[in-house]
Amino acid sequence: MRIGDLAAEAGVTVKAVRYYESQGLLKPRREANGYRAYSAEDVIVVREVKALLSLGLTAEQTYPFIECLRAGNDRADVCPASLTAYRARIAEVDRRIAELTELRIKLADLLTDAENWRTQR
Amino acid sequence: MRIGDLAAEAGVTVKAVRYYESQGLLKPRREANGYRAYSAEDVIVVREVKALLSLGLTAEQTYPFIECLRAGNDRADVCPASLTAYRARIAEVDRRIAELTELRIKLADLLTDAENWRTQR
DNA sequence: CTTGACCTTGACCCTGGGGGCAGGGTTTAG
DNA sequence: CTAAACCCTGCCCCCAGGGTCAAGGTCAAG
Numbered sequence: 001m002r003i004g005d006l007a008a009e010a011g012v013t014v015k016a017v018r019y020y021e022s023q024g025l026l027k028p029r030r031e032a033n034g035y036r037a038y039s040a041e042d043v044i045v046v047r048e049v050k051a052l053l054s055l056g057l058t059a060e061q062t063y064p065f066i067e068c069l070r071a072g073n074d075r076a077d078v079c080p081a082s083l084t085a086y087r088a089r090i091a092e093v094d095r096r097i098a099e100l101t102e103l104r105i106k107l108a109d110l111l112t113d114a115e116n117w118r119t120q121r
Numbered sequence: 122m123r124i125g126d127l128a129a130e131a132g133v134t135v136k137a138v139r140y141y142e143s144q145g146l147l148k149p150r151r152e153a154n155g156y157r158a159y160s161a162e163d164v165i166v167v168r169e170v171k172a173l174l175s176l177g178l179t180a181e182q183t184y185p186f187i188e189c190l191r192a193g194n195d196r197a198d199v200c201p202a203s204l205t206a207y208r209a210r211i212a213e214v215d216r217r218i219a220e221l222t223e224l225r226i227k228l229a230d231l232l233t234d235a236e237n238w239r240t241q242r
Numbered sequence: 243c244t245t246g247a248c249c250t251t252g253a254c255c256c257t258g259g260g261g262g263c264a265g266g267g268t269t270t271a272g
Numbered sequence: 273c274t275a276a277a278c279c280c281t282g283c284c285c286c287c288a289g290g291g292t293c294a295a296g297g298t299c300a301a302g
Contacts, residue, residue: 004249014250019289033297035250055228059288077235086232093225097218104214107176111207114198125278135279140260154268156279179258243302250297261285268279 003028006038010046020049023059025066045069048076056093061085124149127159131167141170144180146187166190169197177214182206 007014020026021036026045028036045066052062064081076082128135141147142157147166149157166187173183185202197203 002250013289015289015291018252023288033250035297053288055231056224075235075238077231078238083232083235083239086228086235090225090228090232093221093228097221097225100214100218100221103177104211104218107207107211107214110176110198111204111211114196114204114207117196117199118204123279134260136260136262140258144259154279155281156268174259245300245302247300248298251295252293254291254293256290256292257287259286262283263285264281264283266280268277270275270277272273272275 001038001040003036003038006042006046009043010050012046012050016050017046020046020059025049025059025062041069052076055089057085057089061089122159122161124157124159127163127167130164131171133167133171137171138167141167141180146170146180146183162190173197176210178206178210182210 001009003014003017007017010017017026021028026038026042028038028042031037048065048069049059049062052065053059064079064085065076068079068082069076071079073079077086122130124135124138128138131138138147142149147159147163149159149163152158169186169190170180170183173186174180185200185206186197189200189203190197192200194200198207
């Protein structure tokens, strides 16, 4: 199958597929005319990458998941490296939520302060 | 004063100062040799920009605050436009926290699922 | 055989807030 | 006089692609 079919079937853009390839996540063969040729397995890979990116992982961080698939597993997340990646991402999210929560407090304080200053003048 | 002095006094890098200028937040005069020349007021502006960026505003969003300062106010955040910008940023942070909280749940579910699958095999 | 619609290719510029580096000119202290 | 420290502009890099382009390939209908 060609890149447009793959993209449509996996629910991403052609541009995204080419980007994944540039990141080393796909290695399609080429037809005689230079067109990229994909297997049915590549659809699974692209869907997985899409799902992982939407969880906030970087393209690079999806690597262990794809390797897990390529190793013959039905699921990309049953390998130890995948579990580690999940845990790392959860920790990252927790850190980010804590940061934003602090920031929220700071902003609210600043707003209150600025409002009070105005009514006092 | 020159760019290095300004940067040191405001606690940012020379590169950052030039970037702020490229975003229209500073308009230094030039010495005969082409060096940028800053006023003492510019230190205040740069400090303000730095503080606002650390609150997650974009350089563009700092614009109303700088205008407020230039209008002669002692504080950059006492103008109506500044209050609006604060409120917008708070709403943004709230949205982001909500997103991350949902994401956290998804990730934890996926992790649990993958772990269980492993112990079951 | 040709036309037109659609597909694919690689290549370029853009995002935000700068960091890093190159290759120059200027100034200041010793 | 020279070396260090400063300043200038301009270019490439990040991340996950989006937008646009010119050029060429494919496939059906007429």
